[in-house]
């Protein structure tokens with residue numbers, strides 16, 4: 001709505017040109033916010049996290065591992081260099097949320113007790 005008001009004074013050609021410019025400069029959404037949350041859960045899960053391929057020099061640990069990649073909606077980023085990555089395995093994008101892990105643990109525990 002805001003956008004249509006903002007562009008109301010533009011000619012049709014200008015609107016088309018503006019759309020093309022915005023498509024070029026707007027970073028593409030690589031992962032949804034839910035997928036970023038899942039990827040973050042995965043990175044902290046204890047499985048080997050995705051790490052920067054340049055982590056051999058001037059890369060430090062963020063408490064998880066050396067040069068761990070950080071998921072964002074614009075893709076993975078490295079905190080220490082310009083490395084980015086735009087893909088993840090599907091199981092990582094759908095990694096169980098913390099609450100689901102606790103539920104799974106309860107089911108296993110209850111199953112063992114029976």
Ligand SMILES: [Zn+2]
Pocket residue numbers: 052053054055059067078079080081082083
């Ligand atoms: Zn890096």
